[in-house]
Amino acid sequence: MADALDHYITWRLYRTELDIELDFADAQLDEPSLTANAPRLEAALDALHRIEGGAVANVDEGRMVGHYWLRDPERAPDPAITRAIHDSWRQIEAFAAGVRDGQILAEDGKPFTGAILVGIGGSALGPQLLEAALTARDSGPGFSLRVLDNTDPAGIADLLAETGTLAQTLILVVSKSGSTVETRNGMLELRAACVRQALEFPKRAIAITLEGSALDQLAQREGWLARFPMWDWVGGRTSVLSPVGLLPAALLGHDWRALLRGAAAMDQWGRVRPARRNPAALLAWLWHQQGSGHGLRDMVILPYKDRLSLLSRYLQQLVMESLGKRLDRQGREVWQGLAVYGNKGSTDQHAYVQQLRDGLHNFFAVFVRVLRDLDGQVTGPGMVEVEPQVSSGDCLDGFYQGTRAALAERGRASATIVLRQVDAAAVGALIALFERAVGIYAELIDVNAYHQPGVEAGKQAAKGVLTLQAAVLAALTAGPGGKTARELAEALGADPVAVWQVLRHLATNGRVSVDSLVDPAAAQFARAP
């Protein structure tokens, strides 16, 4: 009779060189359906193999999908790509060493002590994840990273207030396309702050972008301190192991080569056949089985480690921008996706775990368990006993095991990724694991995981709002009296609600005059005096 230990061993995948385990014992996977679906899974792995070999997987944009080469450049199908990756590593190493050793100095002759990274989406989330996961661990004192990832004036003001003088601050402007509005705005706001502080923006500015992009051209024209490459075969949401994530990591003093090694080792494991022994394939199959191939259940990411609390935000973009697609690759409407949320355990125990156990059954959980309580050290001697013979770490691990068991008891599925500690190699491996699972799952459901047509609609509509705003401002007359939103909309042939929405924002910020904003039909707007 197989007991619980046999069951656990049957559903456990372990890789010695990574010291990482994937524990599917509570995942409700079953051998018959895995066997029946083995050909599909093997075909998905074949497809990933072709992608790694340079297939144009992003058909709509005519692009190869090469994030796997970032940690194993020799796999790239073109020697020029291999060289470009190695060159970027050399450039990162030299630049970060120059900054950290004080050879690259600010204009006042003093060292740079921190950086602000301006970017959004994949151009910010990866660096943020790395900073949160690794900074306390391997960076020496003296270098900080702040991130400006929005066009919110209050957020920008807060960041500038926190930073104070920018004299010792590098400004990393990160945008694959080089034309993202939020990033442009962040750059312009920081440039203005430099002018206010009588500092030269180009002397601290660094661009990470596609060669020839608008940002790249600007950086060249103005002679920015440095330019680092992005490539069209790397998607924003898989760019963390390109200069996008590696340069900030290197500046922070992280062991960025270990990140790459961890990812490369996970890639090796992720190439294992048959699929039943392959961690990424089983993870993708879990998503498929739980969501019936249509994302009907959400994935709750629960790392029991504060340093991994940004993992769910990072995975939200990786998974949802990749898989959330209206059309499949045959052009059929499929409305696919897989919702991701989570924060960290045991904190979330006191938030939504109530619903997970007792409420709507529309999710499965992926736990991340970290065996070592304090990275790099054994805490036994001298530990604080919060109860006799019990440490804080024992409680944390107990909460993980308890929550997992409590969910299983109610028939809720989960998988657990077990790490020894949160170090650069483990973080690299985690990133690679999910990247591969996304690639495999996309094959299973037949969607293009590498484009994001859906984000364009909102961007275009926002442009329309600004065009309307310009028209409204031009149509306003100087005071007394003024015009209502309806009158202005009629004069412009525009939607009166849209005109009202623009006007109330302008009026609240003192850019137009208004008698009162209480009644949308009666409010009288005029040009600000």
Ligand SMILES: O=P(O)(O)OC[C@H]1O[C@](O)(CO)[C@@H](O)[C@@H]1O
């Ligand atoms: O790096 P970029 O080109 O500024 O894009 C930022 C983000 O915007 C998106 O294109 C979505 O709008 C993401 O895919 C990307 O990570």
